[in-house]
Structures are given as C-alpha cells and as structure tokens.
Amino acid sequence: MAELVTSPEYRAYLDGLIAGLDRAMEIANAAKSIGVDPRPYVEIPIASDLAGRVEALLGYKGVAAKIRELEDRMSREEAALKIGDAFVGKEFGEAAREEILDHAIRTSMALLTEGVVAAPTEGIGKVAVRRNDDGTEYLSIYYAGPIRSAGGTAQALSVLVGDYVRRLLGIDRYKPRDDEIERYVEEIKQYNNIQSMQYLPKDDDIRMIIRHCPVCIDGEPTEQEEISGYRNLERVETNVVRGGMCLVIAEGIGLKAPKIQKNVAKMNLDGWEWLEELISGNAPAQEEEEEPGVHPKDKYMRDMLAGRPAFSYPMRKGGFRFRLGRCRNTGLATCGFNPATLHILDDYLAVGTQMKVERPGKACGVVPCTDIEGPTVRLKSGEVCRIDTLDSANKYYDQIEYILDIGEILISFGEFMENNHVLMPPSYCEEWWLQEGGPRHPADEGEALRFAAEGAYLHPDYTWFWDDCTEEQLTFLAEKTAAAGSMKNGVLYIREDPAVKKVLEELLVPHTVEEGSYVLRTPLAFLRGLGLTDTLERSSAWQTLPPFTNGLIMAAHLSGLKMRSKAGTRVGGRMGRPGKSAPRKMKPPVHVLFPIGEAGGMKRSIDSASKICSADSDENFAGTSVTTGQVEGLIQIQTGERRCQKCGAVTFKSRCPDCGAHTEAVYRCPHCNQEGEPGQDSCPRCGANLVCSKESIISLAQEYAAALKNVGMSPSSAPELKGVRGLISRERVIEPMEKGLLRAKNTIFVFRDGTIRYDMIDLPLTHFRPAEVGVSVEKLRSIGYTKDMHGAELTDASQTAELHPQDIMVSVDCGEYLVRVARYIDELLVKVYGQEAFYHVETPEDLVGHLVMGLAPHTSAGVLARIVGFTKAKAGYAHPYYHAAKRRNCDGDEDCVMLLMDGLLNFSRSFLPSTRGGTMDAPLVLTTTLNPKEVDKETLNVDVMSRYPLEVYLACLTYRPPKEVGKFVDYVEKRVETPGQFEGFSFTHDTTDISEGPIDTMYTNPILKGTADKIKAELGLADRIRAVDTNDLAERIINSHLMPDMIGNLRSFSKQAFRCPKCKTSYRRIPVSGKCNKCGGPVKATMHKGNVTKYLEISKYMAEHYTLSAYTNQRIQVTEMNINSTFGEEEKTQMDLSDFF
Amino acid sequence: MDKREIVARFADAGFLVHHQVVNYISECGGTGVIEGILASLPNGVTVVTPKEVPAMTPLRTDRLDVGVSRTPEILCGREGSSIPLADPESSYAMFRDRYDALAGMLRGRVNPIPIEALVRTGNRFTDQEIGLAGMVTTISTSAKGHRVVEVEDPTGSIKVLFNKNRDGFAEAESIIPDEVIGVKGQLARDSMGRTQMVFSDTLFRPEIPLTNTISPSKEKGKAVFISDIHVGSNTFLPKAWEKFSEWMHERKDIGYLLIAGDVVDGIGIYPDQDKELEIKTIYEQYDHVGDLMAALPDRLKIVISPGNHDAVRGAEPQPALPEEFRRNFPENVTFVENPAVVNIQSVSVLMYHGRSIDDLIKFIPGASYTKPGEIMQAMLKRRHLGPIYGQRTPLLSTDKDALVIRDVPDIIHTGHIHISDVISYRGVLGINAGTWQSQTSFQKLMNITPTPAEAVVVDLFTLAYEKFCFL
Structure with a gap:
C-alpha cells in the first residue's frame, strides 16, 4: 500500500513516536529476557497499518503484504473476498481445506472490522466441511457469542466470504433438511426471548434464508437453555441455543440484506438472487408522506431512569436551541453547551456526561462551549435575564425562580452527515447575520436598527422570540404597552400585570421589575415588532397587516424589518449515563495474579493467607507428605505445570528456582497423563483436551518473605498485598509476587491480563491551549508544539495549537495515577529486572511526552498515543482519529489507557482466560500509526472548517439533506490521502477552557442518598424548567422505571434462586431438604422483601404530589395490594378452632 | 376429606360440629354433603350433632335427597386459604409437601430407597436393581446424546441416566424440572468406587390410575x-x-x-x-x-x-x-x-x-x-x-x-x-x-x-x- 501522505512536519512527529516505541521495546525485551515472565520477550506485536494489524492479530505470516497489494487495486470489501484466492492458492502455508476456509474467513472479517474488534478471533469457533444428503459436501461455519462485536454487516459478509472460498475449493452448497430449517426458526425465536435482538425476522424469512444460504450457519452453544422442539438432529451438534448463529442470521443476513446484495452485485456472485426477494418482502410499507421539516420525536424519552432528569421535551418552547457549528471539542457525537447552562441545570450535565437527544443522533457527549448562548431565567425578583457565563451563573444560581429557556446546543454539520438527518433551521446567530449583509457587531440597539434599516436582517442580539407567540398574545401586548407603558430616557416602563409578564417571558425579552413596573432597557426592536412608535402609538402598519401564520411574520410586518427566527429548532434532551474516570479494578481489587484460594478470605490478603494454620488442613493435605505441624502458611493451589529448559526441574514459576533459567508450560492429557507436543491441543491417544495444571503445595510464608526481601521491604512496613482466588487461564501461569508488592506499595491495581489501566469517558479535541491543559509552553515546545494553529510561534499559554492525532489529554486524576504506575515501573525495572529506571517522573507534567496505549472494551487492538496534557474534566480528551481507531465515538463511550512500558513488560496472553471471549479487552496488537482510512468511518464526517458558508444556513431553512450541501463544507473525508488529513483543521466556535463547567455530575453526588432523593431532586429541577412537563415526567419515571422494577422484582421474588452462603453453591430452586445438598448448611434467599418494596414509598409520594393518570395511579395501588398479598400483611397469631384437631 | 377442613367449613358457616359428624363426613368422602347438611339445619342450632344429620339418623329415610346440593361446593381454594410463609427460606416445606404427596403415589410401583442410602460410600446396592423417587433438579444431555437427570429427595441427590437407545426414551425426553419421578434401574459406580449414577430401566410418573373411570352426577344438570x-x-x-x-x-x-x-x-x-x-x-x-x-x-x-x-x-x-x-x-x-x-x-x-x-x-x-x-x-x-x-x-x-x-x-x-x-x-x-x-x-x-x-x-x-x- 502507498505510503501515508503527510507533511514533512507530521512525518517527523510520527517518526518521533516510533522512535520512542522502539526504544521502549528494546528496554522491555532486554528486561524480559531474564525469564521471570511467562515469555522471555514482549508479547504485544506492533502493526503500523491495517494490514499489519490483521496479520498480528491472527498470526498468519505474509497476509499483510497480500492485503496491501490487494487494497491498492480494490475496495476494502472486494479485498476481503479476494484474499480468499490467496488462501486457496496456499500462499500462506495452509494445507488442509478446513484451515484454508477458517483462515480466509477470519482474515476477511478482520479486514472488514478494521482489525480492532475481537470478532475475527473469538467470534468464529471453527469451520467444518460436512456432507449433504446427496453425498456432496458443504461448508459449516460455527459462530460464537463475540461475533456480536463485528456488527451486522461484517457478520453477514463473513458468510459471503465463506461462500466465495468454498466455491474455489469445489465444495457444494448447503442443502438443509426440513427439520433443520424448523430448528432454526424455533431456535432464533427462543434466542430472541432470552436476549432480545435488534431485529427478529419473520418465520418465513428465516426459512428462506436457511433454504437458500449456500453456507451452513452453525454455532457454538452460548446460552443455558436448550430448545425443546427440534432436538437431537443428526447434523446439529447441540440442543443448546446457539447465540452467535442467531445473531448472524437475524441481525446479519436478515437486517443487512441490502448491503450484502450490493456486494454480491459488485462481485458478480451467483446463488444469492433470493436476497432480492427477502428485501422486497421486508421493505417497510411506504411511510405516510410527512410534510417536510422535523417533528417532535419522543423516542429519547423512553425508558426514563429515576434520577436522570429530562431537560427539554421534544421541540418544546424553552428547550435547547439548535446552534449550528463545531467547537474545537465537539463533533464525533459530542455537542457543546454554554457552561452556564450546565450549572443552572443543577450540574447534572458535567463535562463528559452523556445526554440522550431528540436529534440528529441518539445521544451525545456534553462539552462546554463559551461561544454560544446560555439560559434565560426569571429571578425571584421578577427580573428576566440571559446568563452567558459560568461566573454569572454562580452569582445568580440561588436567585433563580424559573428557567424560561435552557440555552443553545452546538451541533456540527458533520453530525447531520453522520446520522443522515435533514438539516434544520438553527437559532439565528451573528456568524450567519454577517454573511447576509451584517457589516459588524453593532455597538448598541440603535446601531442594530440602523443596520437593519440599511437592508440587513435585524441582528440576533435584538431579535426576540416572536415566533413563540400567538397573534392574540402580540396584539394584547401591543395594546397593554400602548396603554400602560411609558418611555423615559430610552427606557420602557410598563405597569405590572401578570398577563403582560407572561408574554414578555414568551418573547424572552430581558427586563427587570422596579417599583411596580416592568423595565425594558432594550425597548426599540421590541416596540417596532409590536408596531408601536417611540411614543407608544400604533403605527400605520397595523392597518395593512396581511393574513399570516406566525408571530415572527407578524412582527416583521409591523416593524418593517427583516427578521429571522431566534429560536430556530428546539432539540429535546435528557441525561444519559454519567461520565467516569477511575482506575480499573477487578472485584475484589487485587495487586498480583497469584492464587491463594480461599486462604486470604474475602480480602484475598496474601499476608493473612501466609499466616493461616487452616483448621481443615488435615483434610487438605491428606495423602501428601505434609504433616499437620508443618501446615502454617502452606496452601494447596492449582497452578500450571512448567519445566526448566536447562535443568529439567518442574515448577509452577516462570523462572526456574533451581538454576534461574526460563521455564516452559507442559501440557498433559487429564485422562492418560500423556504429555502433548508443542502446538498440540488434544491428546494424541484419547483426544481429550490437553491441560497445563498441577496441584502445588507451596509455603506462602516463604514465598512472601522471599519476595519482600527481593524488593527490599521489611515485613512490618509491607503494604497489604492482595492476590487472586484461582487462575482462569489455560496455562495457569502466575505473576512473580514481587510485582504485586511494588504495585501495592504504589496503591495501584492489576487487571486480569497483568496490565494497569485507567478508564475514562472519551471526548474529542482538535485544538488546545497550553493554559487549559496544565502544561507549560516550554514543555510543549520541547515535544514539538512550536507553532500555534495559525502558524505563529507558540509563546503564550493562551494561544491555540492544533492537536496531533495521537496526542491525548488525560484527566488530572488519571495523571496522578499514572505517575504512581510510572514509579512502579521504575522500581520494577530496577529491583526485579535489574535494569535502569525508565520514567523518572515526580509530577504529572513529567509524564508529558511519554507514550501510552489506548484500548477499548470488546476490542483487541491497542493504539499508541502520547500524553500532552491534563484536563480537570473527568474524561480523556483526544483527537477524533484516536477515538475512531478504537472504534469509539464520544456519546458516552469509555475506554482505558495504560503506560506503554507497563503493557510491554507485564502483559501476557497466557494470563487471559481460556473461555470464549477471553481475548477481548486485551492488547493483542499495538497500532503505531493512525490512518483515517483505517479507522471507524464515523470520523470521516467530522467537519473542520472555520465558518460554514451561507449556502449551508439557507439549506437548513428548507430542511435539505446534508449531502446536498456537502460540497460547500470541508470535512475529513475530502482530505483523506492528502497531507491535510492530519493538519490544518479548524473550528467554527471556540471555548475558553475545555473543562469549564461542572466536573462531577449531580447524579453521583453523595448528597443525594438513594433513589427517593434522586427522584425528588430530579422533579424539583423539572418544576423549574419551562421545557419540561413535570407531571408527565413523573408518570414516565413510574411507568418506565419504578413500576417495572417493582413488578419485575415481585415476580422474581416468587421465582428466586437460593444460595448457600458457606460453600457458595447456588440453587435454582430450594432443595427439598431445605439445606445445602453439598455442605448441609442453611441456604439463603437471594431476593428479599426490601428488593421488592424499595420504590413503593416514593411512587406513592409521586402519586400524591403530581397529577398522574388514573391508569398509573391504579397501577401503584394494585401493585401495593399484590405486594401485601405476597408477603402477607401483619402477622396473624390468632388460633383457629381447627388447630386443635 | 381432611377433618380439619370439615371443622373449618362448619366454623365458617358459624357452627360447631360434633366429632361423630366429622367422622361420618370424612368417611363418606365429603362430597356435597356439607352444603346439604347446612341447608337442612333447623333454626337455633349452634352445635351440629348426629341428630341434625338426616343420614345418620336411622329413623329418617330421606338419606338420598340431602346428598347432592345445587350449590357449588368449594373443596379446595376457598377464599383466604392461601397464606404466604413468613420467610422465603421456609418454602422448602412446600416442595417437601410436593415430594411427599407425589412420591406417595409412586411408592407402590417403585419401592423407593432413600437417595442418601444409594450414594453412601460402600453401600450394598451396587449393580442391583433399585427404585427411587426424586424431584428433578437439573436436566442435561450427555456428549453421546443420553439424557442425564439429577433428582433429589429429602436425604440427598443423585444423577439418573436415560439411555437414548432404550424404549421409552421419548418419555425421558419429556422430563421437566421439578416434577417428581420414579425410576427403576441399576446403580453404577465409577473407578474410584464412588456412586456415580443410576442407569434407568423404567421411568414412572404419579399418573392417573388406570382403574380410574368417569363418575358422572346422579342428577341431571x-x-x-x-x-x-x-x-x-x-x-x-x-x-x-x-x-x-x-x-x-x-x-x-x-x-x-x-x-x-x-x-x-x-x-x-x-x-x-x-x-x-x-x-x-x-x-x-x-x-x-x-x-x-x-x-x-x-x-x-x-x-x-x-x-x-x-x-x-x-x-x-x-x-x-x-x-x-x-x-x-x-x-x-x-x-x-x-x-x-x-x-x-x-x-x-x-x-x-x-x-x-x-x-x-x-x-x-x-x-x-x-x-x-x-x-x-x-x-x-x-x-x-x-x-x-x-x-x-x-x-x-x-x-x-x-x-x-x-x-x-x-x-x-x-x-x-x-x-x-x-x-x-x-x-x-x-x-x-x-x-x-x-x-x-x-x-x-x-x-x-x-x-x-x-x-x-x-x-x-x-x-x-x-x-x-x-x-
């Protein structure tokens, strides 16, 4: 593939990253060569591009070169098919047909999913070639649960790839038997009952897919349940529900049929003509012609969770006003808000909180943008004013009586592109006004009116919300103003009258209440709009008022001025998930992957385990050479079996305790004890799966003491060290205890793969100021930020610099955690590996310029990044490319960072669980270089211009599809394969500080204790917002959260499982004996009355204080009755006569 | 009919009842008589003695006429008869009752041995034909396609294997969780001498007796x-x-x-x-x-x-x-x-x-x-x-x-x-x-x-x- 197109400066930046990585690799490899780890070398392969990533992820040598060659000539999808030719041609060494098929399908799936997610490795169990009833052969693909991470299209295309390759190999199509077809129908429906799917095809559609699909879509059992109808079929290996298979058929082929058909057509594949029928049968009935424009949608209001407030009902007056633009920290599903808005909404929206929105997408991340308007409020004094800064929000917060308008929401053009949503009228703003004849920002209202008189539109600052008012309201207001108003020194006074105030508040014209009058200090445009002269008389325009449709047109006529809608389009929103910024911990948190069984208690403390003299030790050590007197600190654990390559000693450690050489895992057959050859999975004699396992009796006390000595700690000063209960990997390899001691000393925790991670919510950033990221200009210059975004020398902390795609800002807390990790790494290098310290950091700023690895959940590829700063927000700010490389967008997704050296030194594949899905969330490969072509496509729609041209605004007024004006907008897709893909971005709106605004959401604030408090706080806020209907909100909370919870728990109370607290056996049903069948102890219920009744009181409170529908009120009553009848009302002790018989 | 219930029925209607009457009703099966007796009580009676029950009085000959009532009589499930237990852990009593009632129906055919006796190390039942009655806890299919069902009784639990090649496997496939079944089969041990499972020969269900015949009303309706x-x-x-x-x-x-x-x-x-x-x-x-x-x-x-x-x-x-x-x-x-x-x-x-x-x-x-x-x-x-x-x-x-x-x-x-x-x-x-x-x-x-x-x-x-x- 062609070399990445970059400027020389950017190339230098990339080279710098690679050089840093190479140096770290060298040190890590040298350190690991001493053999204390499962492997004596770094286990994370490096990939510079997609092709390399695919090869590293799957481990097929030579695939990368072939992919690069194909991608030069054809599209990604075509290459994903054509790679099959190479496998069939045995270019990479596969010989057996199954192997060819298996590897070809995995490779193309990896290609189609950007080589990031776990689906290619974990989503396909195996492939098999089996026999049709006519004696021909067919291909069967066994899908597993993690196929989900591939997404529907890639799932479906993998079937296509299988079809393509099996033809090349001369394998016939799958010819299903009738009972097999019915099995699919039964099973897919049953799976949908267990885990509801996005899409459930009709029975006949399932039949059609199975009957015609040339490849047999099979699967591994994934659920607990068995099917009851079509059991014991000869060619279906299991009676258990196969989730992966169901997903591929329903959400893959069923849902994405049009996309497969496109590829089938492009590749000229026959045998898929039936897709046409499937699609036409499924085409949704022509939706009724809707009038153009946008209409209220309340989908985002479904499933209201108690305590997460609604801020704005669908397109409701007073809700978020749509402002068109991109701030340097928005795009990729984040939207900007004035920090004053965030604070006045009771701090529920903190920086990084997710908000569910009405449009254009489903949800967005919340970030501050100071360039847009804040909320308009009524103070207790009656004053109505707009609050545009966080300072004034703080000042007025206690005086606010009612929030008339919650301010603007900044949404970029790219969001409309990404969601394929029609454009819609934005709120009127200066950047638009300037393009329609506005000469410059007007000094005062008088100048604004003069500009308008000269032909411009009225400036947005003096355009009131005329279109929110009715004709009657405006006529009434004009009359009252004429009758009860007076002008003094250019200030308008209107005598107090609640009816007048109501209209003033609809218009959102700022005013105060002074000595019995409403005082308007900007009255000129107001009077013009009402058709009043400066002397408060009706102008002649009233006589010529034509028929009109809304208040804006009326006001425009009366004033004789050109005006645009100040309100624009309102967008509904409610709180989604709260943000997060926290170290990754296992439950319970541990420091080292060293098994101690139950000996450490619930805290897994190695120290207490090493002192234990177990009461039942006799039993534990029966049949061993250990006698009771010796058992203090001795534990019996299951570990892997390893053998020293030099002296042949058998141990469970990675380094031979006798001679210090590296040891290797030994696999044996659990039945016949036969030792397997390297690379073998099953016993050559009996076919059972080989295991690496040995019962080890170790002296924990000795191990612990030795480890303390090795890292130079005294037992008295040693931190509490926590290990794990048992090992879950196939190799059952342990970590040296020294690593744990050093981690414990630095109060950091290990994840199951040996790495230390810090989780943060994702936020995008394209430009930053040194001042807001807590790093000095000198430091930034030293790592390459010498110029600001305009090309001037970077000398001042308030200048704005363009962020490089692989540079990230982590949260301050993360910075501090990583400092401790760096210290741990340094001590580890010195004390365990005998190397020099690497990081030498004291403060977070010292971390600037150091490399980290980003990794998202459900993916298996890390992304190389560099720390360049810190944000007070509890989030990780980074370039959109970086997030897209991890397949994240920024609407509340989160992922983690780890120090590069930590990953290189401590990660090992052999720690990963052997169960399906075990390699998810592990850095199986590290991407070194970002290429916008090889990351999630969502990022291609991020727009990067400094001002949208007028055409875009005008297209918004007529609700045009965004693609039609795409030619006027500069967005990433247009820059791909030019040097501009990495540099020269801009933004339309700025913000003073990317972390200005609430840092922690009120939702997680500990002053709200329990759900009842949260609901009361939520309803209290709702009562103060004009755009929210509190009664309806209360009803929604009850019907979507409280009631289902109570009813569900009531139901599950009567179906609950039981558990033995002593031996932790759980029982689907209580044993007939009433006691644990294993240990004879008492069993305990898992659900209690409290689980069922927890929301009853608050529901009744809401019924009392808000107007709910009769339906909802009665549901609460009936539920209460049912709860009482399930648990019994007060105990009756009265004796019955029949008790005596 | 349970004597307690008979007493309760009279008590509900506001009467005390003589023990001879209770015995009588209990013996004649209880069907329909109570409503008849209550309907025919003279005023002023508080205790129902044998003389108030026409059929128990030899002097009266209208015995047939009071036997059948036109009023539906609730034998089980009267209002207020289901009262929840105080804590969920006592619900084992309900399953115990289920086990006792249904195992009782199987007893004559199966001769069940307590499971504890079957699983005890060194018991004498190995390789013998044994019978057991148990409530099903889990059901699974073995690698070879046989049905493996774990059953329990109040003394313990054991696995039962139903061979897919045997007759009656279809019935074994219809075994469902928490039903009570009877099994006759062989007790097998593993190589260590521990009881492994029972290989089933025959599966029994509580069933409706084959001898049951329809018993319509003696009156039109x-x-x-x-x-x-x-x-x-x-x-x-x-x-x-x-x-x-x-x-x-x-x-x-x-x-x-x-x-x-x-x-x-x-x-x-x-x-x-x-x-x-x-x-x-x-x-x-x-x-x-x-x-x-x-x-x-x-x-x-x-x-x-x-x-x-x-x-x-x-x-x-x-x-x-x-x-x-x-x-x-x-x-x-x-x-x-x-x-x-x-x-x-x-x-x-x-x-x-x-x-x-x-x-x-x-x-x-x-x-x-x-x-x-x-x-x-x-x-x-x-x-x-x-x-x-x-x-x-x-x-x-x-x-x-x-x-x-x-x-x-x-x-x-x-x-x-x-x-x-x-x-x-x-x-x-x-x-x-x-x-x-x-x-x-x-x-x-x-x-x-x-x-x-x-x-x-x-x-x-x-x-x-x-x-x-x-x-």
Missing part, C-alpha cells in the same frame, strides 16, 4: 365452561358475549357457569398496555364484568377464579378477587382462588387458569400452543398443575403445594392460552376454554391464532360435552 373474557381490552368481543348471554337465557337446562380466570384485561400487565385498553381503570373493568354477570340468568351459579390479568398477586396460588372489585357482581357469583377444586352436583372440577402452560410448552418436546389438551394430559400424568419453578409461573411459598393434583378430578378446567380444546384422559375430562378476545398484537407477533367466543357445555349426568361458538 349442565355446566358451561369458559375463560379469559378480557373485559377492558380493545380486542374484547362484546357482540359475541351478548350472543352468548342471550343464548344462556334460552338454555334453561344449564345451571352452572365456571370461568377460569382473566375476566378482565387488567392494568399494567404488559408494557404500554394502556394503549390497548378500552377501559383504562381496573375498577371500571370489574364493574363492567359485574354488569355482564348480572345480565346472565339469575338461576345460574357462577364460579370465578382469577388469572394473571386479574388484580391479584401473580404468585400462585392466587387469592380470590378482593371485595373492593366486586361491587357490581350479582349474588350468584362465587369467587375462588386459583387453583380451586369445586364440587358441582358431586362432579369435582379442578379449575386452574393455566399460567404454567407457557412453561410446559417450552420444556416438553413437541408441545405447542395449538394443542392445550396435551398439556392438560401432561399435568394429569405428573399430578401437578405446573411443576417448573423459576420460569414464567411465580409460586407463592406456602406450607402446602396448592398445585399438586391430590385427588383425581372429574374435570380439569384451564384457560390462559386462548385456544379451546377438550380431551379425555383416563376418565378425566380436560377442558381448555378459549377466550372472548380476538387476536392481540402480542399473539400476532407470536403467530398464535386464538379460538375466541367458544363455550363448552358439559352434561353432568353423562359427562358428555358440546362446544358452541358465538362469533
């Missing part, structure tokens, strides 16, 4: 069986009901109407139900049912048990409909619990709404919503209305398992799935009574076609039945 009226739903069929109501006025030979639950559609039963409700409040729904009942002929004796759409707790046994919803119902309606056993002219009817049918269909191979008769047969074979715990059917923890079919009924009457079906199994008439609601959007989604507006008429004198449709 007819009863109508319906279910699932779903008043309040926008799919309730008022026209069909009106037709039915008019027809009832014409059929003077019919004396009883039994309704097996879901008389209303209820509120909050499923998400967004309010969008499919014609009557949106629960009180108005019941008021309307009350009006419908009042419009039926007065001579009818009506028995109503609740279902999962009714405004009572979902956990079974469900209580009778509370007083506060009954304000519009006429006097001739009797409310019972779900399940309930009602005696009509000495024909005993087991009424059960049928929530468990959903579970049974899911677990029994080949079972389907279109064949509810087979499900009723499955209940009778297992002598239990819904053994599967922890699925769709919530169970209340009580000291006795109300869902055990203790005495063989003459008629079993269910509903719930809106598809009518009538079967006869070993002398027991099974009636699933359909619905009065057209296809709902949920049923459309599930591809279920209901059989609305049907009523089953049973001639109590012959136990022959007829189906009528009122669409």
